Amino acid sequence: MPVSGRTELVAILGDPIAQASAPRLMNALFERQGRDAVLVAHHVRAADLASALAGLRATQNLRGAIVTMPHKVAVVALLDALAAEAREVGACNVVRRAPDGRLVGTMLDGEGFVASVRRAGHDVRGARAFLAGAGGAAAGIAFALARHGATALRIHNRTRSAAEDLAARVRGAVPGFDVAVAAGPSPTGCDLVVNATSLGMRSDDPTPLDVGGLEPGALVAEAPIRPEPTRLLAAAAARGCRTHGGLAMLEAQIELMAEFVFAAT
Amino acid sequence: MPVSGRTELVAILGDPIAQASAPRLMNALFERQGRDAVLVAHHVRAADLASALAGLRATQNLRGAIVTMPHKVAVVALLDALAAEAREVGACNVVRRAPDGRLVGTMLDGEGFVASVRRAGHDVRGARAFLAGAGGAAAGIAFALARHGATALRIHNRTRSAAEDLAARVRGAVPGFDVAVAAGPSPTGCDLVVNATSLGMRSDDPTPLDVGGLEPGALVAEAPIRPEPTRLLAAAAARGCRTHGGLAMLEAQIELMAEFVFAAT
Numbered sequence: 001m002p003v004s005g006r007t008e009l010v011a012i013l014g015d016p017i018a019q020a021s022a023p024r025l026m027n028a029l030f031e032r033q034g035r036d037a038v039l040v041a042h043h044v045r046a047a048d049l050a051s052a053l054a055g056l057r058a059t060q061n062l063r064g065a066i067v068t069m070p071h072k073v074a075v076v077a078l079l080d081a082l083a084a085e086a087r088e089v090g091a092c093n094v095v096r097r098a099p100d101g102r103l104v105g106t107m108l109d110g111e112g113f114v115a116s117v118r119r120a121g122h123d124v125r126g127a128r129a130f131l132a133g134a135g136g137a138a139a140g141i142a143f144a145l146a147r148h149g150a151t152a153l154r155i156h157n158r159t160r161s162a163a164e165d166l167a168a169r170v171r172g173a174v175p176g177f178d179v180a181v182a183a184g185p186s187p188t189g190c191d192l193v194v195n196a197t198s199l200g201m202r203s204d205d206p207t208p209l210d211v212g213g214l215e216p217g218a219l220v221a222e223a224p225i226r227p228e229p230t231r232l233l234a235a236a237a238a239r240g241c242r243t244h245g246g247l248a249m250l251e252a253q254i255e256l257m258a259e260f261v262f263a264a265t
Numbered sequence: 266m267p268v269s270g271r272t273e274l275v276a277i278l279g280d281p282i283a284q285a286s287a288p289r290l291m292n293a294l295f296e297r298q299g300r301d302a303v304l305v306a307h308h309v310r311a312a313d314l315a316s317a318l319a320g321l322r323a324t325q326n327l328r329g330a331i332v333t334m335p336h337k338v339a340v341v342a343l344l345d346a347l348a349a350e351a352r353e354v355g356a357c358n359v360v361r362r363a364p365d366g367r368l369v370g371t372m373l374d375g376e377g378f379v380a381s382v383r384r385a386g387h388d389v390r391g392a393r394a395f396l397a398g399a400g401g402a403a404a405g406i407a408f409a410l411a412r413h414g415a416t417a418l419r420i421h422n423r424t425r426s427a428a429e430d431l432a433a434r435v436r437g438a439v440p441g442f443d444v445a446v447a448a449g450p451s452p453t454g455c456d457l458v459v460n461a462t463s464l465g466m467r468s469d470d471p472t473p474l475d476v477g478g479l480e481p482g483a484l485v486a487e488a489p490i491r492p493e494p495t496r497l498l499a500a501a502a503a504r505g506c507r508t509h510g511g512l513a514m515l516e517a518q519i520e521l522m523a524e525f526v527f528a529a530t
Contacts, residue, residue: 003268003292005277005285005306012270017326020270027268040305041270041326048323055320058313061282061306 001036008037008061010261013052013075014068017041021225021247022066025254035262037063046070053078057101064096064261067105072136079105088143088173091136094257106260109137110144112253113194113221119252120244122219125149130187131194132208134162137223138196142166145192146174154182154190156209157197186213193236195222200230207232216240223249266301273302273326275526278317278340279333282306286490286512287331290519300527302328311335318343322366329361329526332370337401344370353408353438356401359522371525374402375409377518378459378486384517385509387484390414395452396459397473399427402488403461407431410457411439419447419455421474422462451478458501460487465495472497481505488514 001007012022018041026039042065044052049071056062067075072091076082079095083106086092092105114124127150131138134157145153153170157163163181170179187193187209199208201224211232214220220236221244233243277287283306291304307330309317314336321327332340337356341347344360348371351357357370379389392415396403399422410418418435422428428446435444452458452474464473466489476497479485485501486509498508 002289003303003305004288006283007288007306009305009307015325018271023269023272024267038268038303038305040268040274040303041272042274043325044323045325051319051323053320054316055318055323058309058316058320060280060308060310 003038006036008063010037010039010064011042012039012066012068013042013044013071015043015045015070017043021250022254025251026258029254029258049074050078056097062097066257067093067095079103089136089139094260096261107140108253108256109140112256113141113249114144114148115256116249116252117244120248124192126151127192128190129153129192130182130190131155131196133157133196134166139166141194141196142170143173146170146177152178154180156182156185186210188213191215191218193218193220195232200224200232211235214239214241219244222246225250268303271301273328275302275304275329276307277304277331277333278307278309278336280308280310280335282308286515287519290516291523294519294523314339315343321362327362331522332358332360344368354401354404359525361526372405373518373521374405377521378406378514379409379413380521381514381517382509385513389457391416392457393455394418394457395447395455396420396461398422398461399431404431406459406461407435408438411435411442417443419445421447421450451475453478456480456483458483458485460497465489465497476500479504479506484509487511490515
């Protein structure tokens with residue numbers, strides 16, 4: 001569908017942005033849906049985020065924006081309203097522009113993760129989960145695991161205090177949920193293992209957890225998309241684990257993002 | 266070529282914008298040129314123009330913007346630099362974003378008109394020209410006719426003082442050029458007749474000049490694109506004139522705009 005004067009816009013704001021997979025995935029989705037819309041990449045530096053948002057507010061045919069690194073936390077203070085998921089996590093990865101220019105944000109890393117796992121024929125319900133990472137994506141996944149019926153969650157992070165902080169926030173939001181800092185980097189005894197760090201994107205990255213502790217049959221999932229497979233998923237497959245890559249997670253999230261952006265306001 | 270994270274952006278700012286032909290024309294040009302760029306329509310209201318420009322400055326992969334109604338005059342005060350054509354006319358219809366965010370504007374209505382006439386195998390050199398209108402597009406065309414060797418120019422406008430003002434400005438810029446307000450709405454004795462008003466876009470518009478005065482063999486050109494042919498061009502053809510429609514003018518200008526936006530800065 002050619003881009004015309006009637007085409008609705010969705011932006012993705014990030015720095016860098018050239019490598020982003022979201023434009024191709026979301027534009028392919030719009031094509032399948034027959035929607036006259038285009039996702040365009042906006043390369044925006046941290047210091048320019050407020051000006052960029054002023055431009056989005058001023059653009060009547062802009063329906064929303066995906067927000068990616070390094071803006072996910074900074075954008076929160078610049079929005080007019082936040083969904084519960086974004087308030088909880090303290091970060092936002094997608095914004096809807098209401099017809100009056102108000103910007104409403106949410107955070108779909110967690111819901112996207114759960115949806116992608118279900119779509120692949122698995123479930124998080126009843127899972128004993130091990131999560132590597134305590135940043136924005138990890139937080140979204142932690143809250144979503146707690147809300148969607150995981151049995152227990154252990155959080156491992158290089159900076160232990162960040163893992164403690166996230167565990168306490170999840171416990172506060174979902175009282176009674178069994179969440180704690182992991183005893184170490186080994187996911188022994190867990191049947192759902194998630195890497196929500198960025199480790200794995202570079203070939204010389206250390207693995208984000210102790211692959212020797214992966215249980216055969218566990219589902220091992222991670223956010224990095226490239227290389228395919230990552231070292232972690234290759235090691236997991238070699239140990240007899242099921243694997244779930246970053247592309248499946250991103251594809252599920254792209255659909256949720258499009259639903260959020262084009263929802264009636 | 267799919268829109269990806271590497272795609273460069275050009276915006277077109279206007280209100281309304283849905284009807285604009287520029288996106289399809291410029292995107293088809295990018296396709297022919299193999300350029301990874303997309304022209305996207307931004308529906309921006311007059312009160313929001315400054316905010317929209319702040320957003321353009323903040324977007325590193327944005328190469329520029331076409332500026333259309335109602336922003337062509339207002340945008341001049343918001344730019345960092347103006348080409349001579351834009352200063353002369355007091356309006357701007359295309360902006361280039363320098364890598365440091367500076368916005369440089371020019372006005373290509375006149376150069377686009379001359380280029381399109383030449384491309385159609387005609388010339389403005391030596392022409393005795395009749396121009397209907399004294400707004401931004403008319404001013405661009407008037408200055409370009411003076412600079413590109415027309416012999417004389419007569420300007421007709423419903424508000425006569427605007428025609429007088431434009432004639433004086435052209436005379437000031439190109440001393441010795443034979444330019445004056447037309448004696449009336451009849452283009453008698455002229456071999457180049459240009460409608461640079463918006464009259465003709467609606468079926469019940471009056472014609473912008475006295476078609477009874479059109480000389481057989483004269484070249485009659487106009488800015489309105491639809492309906493095709495307009496009443497003026499239909500009447501001109503019936504009188505044995507050659508005709509030159511708005512689409513040809515726009516196509517030539519789109520190429521000049523792309524050259525300006527993607528010029529090394």
